[in-house]
Amino acid sequence: MNAFGQVLRAEFTKFRTVRGWVVAAVAAAGATILLGLLPGMQGSCGRNGPGSECAPTLGPGGEVVVDSFAFAHRPLTGDGSITVRVTSLTSRLLDPGPDGPPPDDGSPHEASAREAATPGASPRGSRPAVVPWSKAGLILKAGTAQSSSYAAVLVTGGHGVRMQYDYTHDRAGTPGTVSTDSPRWLRLTRTGDTVAGAESPDGTTWTTVGSVRLAGLPPTVEAGLFTTSPQHAERVGGSLGAGTTGGPTEATGTFDHLLVRDEARSAGAPGQVARPAWEGENVGMPGPAPQVPGGDLERAGGVFTVTGSGDIAPAVAGAAGIGVSLARTLAGTFVMLLVVTVVSTGFITAEYRCGLIRTTLTASPRRGRLLAAKAVVVGAVAFVTGLVAAAVAVVLGQRVLRGNGVYVHPATTPTELRVIVGTAALLAVAAVLALGLGTLLRRGVTAVATAVAVIVLPYLLAMTVLPDGAARWLLRVSPAAAFALQQTATQYPQVANLYTPANGYFPLAPWAGFGVLAGWAALALGTAAVLLRRRSA
Amino acid sequence: MITVHGLRKRFRGTVALDGMTFAVRPGQVTGFVGPNGAGKSTTMRVILGLDRADAGDALIDGHPYRGLRDPLRHVGSLLDAAALQPGRTARNHLLWLAHSQGLTARRVDEVLDQAGLRAVARRRAGGFSLGMRQRLGIAAALLGDPPALLLDEPFNGMDPEGIVWMRRLLRALAAEGRAVLVSSHLMSELQETADHVVVVGRGKVIADAPVAHLLATAPGARRATLEDVYLALTRDEVEFRAVDPARAR
Numbered sequence: 001m002n003a004f005g006q007v008l009r010a011e012f013t014k015f016r017t018v019r020g021w022v023v024a025a026v027a028a029a030g031a032t033i034l035l036g037l038l039p040g041m042q043g044s045c046g047r048n049g050p051g052s053e054c055a056p057t058l059g060p061g062g063e064v065v066v067d068s069f070a071f072a073h074r075p076l077t078g079d080g081s082i083t084v085r086v087t088s089l090t091s092r093l094l095d096p097g098p099d100g101p102p103p104d105d106g107s108p109h110e111a112s113a114r115e116a117a118t119p120g121a122s123p124r125g126s127r128p129a130v131v132p133w134s135k136a137g138l139i140l141k142a143g144t145a146q147s148s149s150y151a152a153v154l155v156t157g158g159h160g161v162r163m164q165y166d167y168t169h170d171r172a173g174t175p176g177t178v179s180t181d182s183p184r185w186l187r188l189t190r191t192g193d194t195v196a197g198a199e200s201p202d203g204t205t206w207t208t209v210g211s212v213r214l215a216g217l218p219p220t221v222e223a224g225l226f227t228t229s230p231q232h233a234e235r236v237g238g239s240l241g242a243g244t245t246g247g248p249t250e251a252t253g254t255f256d257h258l259l260v261r262d263e264a265r266s267a268g269a270p271g272q273v274a275r276p277a278w279e280g281e282n283v284g285m286p287g288p289a290p291q292v293p294g295g296d297l298e299r300a301g302g303v304f305t306v307t308g309s310g311d312i313a314p315a316v317a318g319a320a321g322i323g324v325s326l327a328r329t330l331a332g333t334f335v336m337l338l339v340v341t342v343v344s345t346g347f348i349t350a351e352y353r354c355g356l357i358r359t360t361l362t363a364s365p366r367r368g369r370l371l372a373a374k375a376v377v378v379g380a381v382a383f384v385t386g387l388v389a390a391a392v393a394v395v396l397g398q399r400v401l402r403g404n405g406v407y408v409h410p411a412t413t414p415t416e417l418r419v420i421v422g423t424a425a426l427l428a429v430a431a432v433l434a435l436g437l438g439t440l441l442r443r444g445v446t447a448v449a450t451a452v453a454v455i456v457l458p459y460l461l462a463m464t465v466l467p468d469g470a471a472r473w474l475l476r477v478s479p480a481a482a483f484a485l486q487q488t489a490t491q492y493p494q495v496a497n498l499y500t501p502a503n504g505y506f507p508l509a510p511w512a513g514f515g516v517l518a519g520w521a522a523l524a525l526g527t528a529a530v531l532l533r534r535r536s537a
Numbered sequence: 538m539i540t541v542h543g544l545r546k547r548f549r550g551t552v553a554l555d556g557m558t559f560a561v562r563p564g565q566v567t568g569f570v571g572p573n574g575a576g577k578s579t580t581m582r583v584i585l586g587l588d589r590a591d592a593g594d595a596l597i598d599g600h601p602y603r604g605l606r607d608p609l610r611h612v613g614s615l616l617d618a619a620a621l622q623p624g625r626t627a628r629n630h631l632l633w634l635a636h637s638q639g640l641t642a643r644r645v646d647e648v649l650d651q652a653g654l655r656a657v658a659r660r661r662a663g664g665f666s667l668g669m670r671q672r673l674g675i676a677a678a679l680l681g682d683p684p685a686l687l688l689d690e691p692f693n694g695m696d697p698e699g700i701v702w703m704r705r706l707l708r709a710l711a712a713e714g715r716a717v718l719v720s721s722h723l724m725s726e727l728q729e730t731a732d733h734v735v736v737v738g739r740g741k742v743i744a745d746a747p748v749a750h751l752l753a754t755a756p757g758a759r760r761a762t763l764e765d766v767y768l769a770l771t772r773d774e775v776e777f778r779a780v781d782p783a784r785a786r
Binding site: 003006007009010011013014017018019020350351354355356358359361362363364365366536537 | 582585586587588589602603605606607608609614616617619620621622623624625626629630632633634636637638639677
């Protein structure tokens with residue numbers, strides 16, 4: 001065996017012959033697994049019999065999407081266009097009333113053009129609010145089935161005019177909100193596979209917001225008006241234990257000047273065939289559908305309102321989204337991180353306390369080599385225990401969450417592997433950092449306190465009490481940045497949500513975050529090696 | 538053979554070593570004596586590469602300690618018997634040391650037997666008496682079957698049986714041709730055990746001679762002990778001296 005191998009073997013023998021360290025490592029892995037498996041979270045998916053499964057469907061791009069909105073539509077065959085004027089978009093927060101059946105259930109004064117987000121719960125307690133990503137506008141969709149391909153041009157509650165298509169794509173138009181004083185004209189034009197969205201302040205001067213090719217759009221699509229309004233969520237902060245609050249919202253869009261140009265029909269037999277019938281439908285949500293007076297909105301020629309709730313967007317995990325991301329199963333990682341930090345620091349400070357360091361250095365006088373061997377040992381121990389714990393927690397934890405009716409966003413196998421191996425690597429490098437700090441500081445209490453403050457505390461603070469900005473800053477610069485390795489969720493600017501670390505959204509890319517931790521570890525271990533060589537033992 | 542040549546070292550203005558020079562020859566037990574603060578421990582630490590001297594060198598068969606491959610096969614040492622991790626058993630303590638030198642568990646069992654620790658090999662070192670710790674320290678020093686040994690106060694805390702055992706062991710090690718350096722304050726023990734003494738004071742060597750020679754040339758003639766010789770030699774070197782209780786009366 002070569003010289004380094006001997007030192008390595010000696011240091012590993014040292015580690016495994018102190019029962020407290022071995023027990024701590026195994027217990028920490030067990031605690032992390034338990035925290036991932038304990039039914040701390042309940043959901044309703046699949047809990048209320050068949051049909052209650054929360055199974056967001058896959059959009060055209062293969063990602064999980066939500067697709068629910070109020071839709072007044074008619075078929076449109078071949079090329080054509082649809083134009084409308086939006087004069088208002090208002091939103092309300094719906095108070096999810098826990099108190100029995102609403103008093104107005106089925107009462108006669110239900111507004112005629114209104115349909116509720118939740119059946120039998122309307123009108124219930126609600127208050128006006130600005131929901132920035134509430135949407136009203138025109139949509140052209142492959143069919144009324146959820147998660148089908150679409151293109152839409154729309155006004156929003158706070159982000160101006162947008163053109164959105166196929167769930168993940170978003171283009172900005174003119175900013176500003178709509179009102180009767182400043183209405184917005186919208187138009188969608190289909191030409192073959194291409195759909196163009198345009199807007200106008202007056203119905204005369206048109207600006208193209210975007211033009212997209214939707215491959216595989218069927219010859220006949222459903223075109224019409226839609227309104228939807230996403231879940232609302234906000235942080236409520238106490239001095240300790242900030243939480244989130246939120247609930248469903250609903251929006252009402254007011255439209256007029258509806259005009260559909262149907263090239264196929266006007267070219268074929270003008271005036272011969274009756275216009276296709278309009279239908280009101282709630283896509284992907286329960287409740288009374290938008291009413292279409294006389295089955296023909298175009299002939300009605302007047303003012304329509306469409307009220308809807310939901311979103312047409314990629315599904316996100318978190319407070320305003322649906323379900324949780326994979327990272328939830330690894331919520332107990334911090335226990336291992338804490339134990340790994342304490343044990344790895346103690347792996348060197350115990351030697352200083354007992355005076356054993358002198359025996360160690362007479363046996364292995366090459367100090368840099370010794371420190372490297374110690375780093376390999378604590379790193380390997382942390383990696384292996386972390387790998388086992390993370391693998392079990394991720395695999396079984398998902399099963400438990402789903403069993404509890406919680407929707408867990410699916411992740412690809414490479415992503416799951418990255419999360420599992422990444423968690424192990426995070427613990428391994430944190431162990432090396434802790435060893436470096438222990439070597440620098442030597443005194444057990446000081447070193448452990450410092451190491452915990454540097455390695456574990458930033459993560460706990462960022463996950464719990466800190467406001468978002470501070471939390472994100474900490475997760476950029478502190479060793480806790482490496483928790484980005486557990487990120488599986490994508491952040492979409494056009495989807496309202498609390499993209500907080502606690503919901504599994506980290507400010508850095510996975511391996512960039514790991515790089516921050518690795519940098520800290522390299523710095524600490526490098527400085528420790530220099531000092532160890534210089535100091536007398 | 539261990540050679541120490543012209544070692545100098547200062548600790549924040551205090552001179553610890555002031556040109557320390559001597560050699561530890563194979564085949565004999567060399568006593569290393571001197572008052573507290575004379576530089577014995579510092580010298581041993583410099584020999585073992587734990588401290589760096591400002592000047593001079595300490596060599597093991599011509600090589601600095603830090604350059605030795607598997608140093609415990611060249612020099613066995615016992616500096617501080619209390620330096621043990623309490624939770625680790627005696628055998629496991631020796632096992633990691635053995636692994637660091639490429640030695641096997643069989644060698645561990647051999648030295649455990651040699652030190653009379655077989656019965657307590659699997660007990661935690663934290664519960665050991667000082668005497669047992671000394672034996673464990675000796676076992677560690679013997680692990681690499683080294684040609685040279687460096688033992689700091691090995692008689693400390695030993696019961697009478699242990700002292701006899703230690704004395705015999707040191708004689709036997711020297712008889713096997715090893716170079717044995719033993720620092721101690723117990724002059725009577727050294728008189729029985731050592732062939733040669735190096736007396737140091739204030740960081741340098743005061744006397745470096747065979748025990749027999751020192752005793753023969755002592756002024757008190759026939760009945761002189763090593764203790765008398767030592768006290769005479771170090772009269773001016775000690776840092777602290779209490780009033781002689783016999784005279785104070």
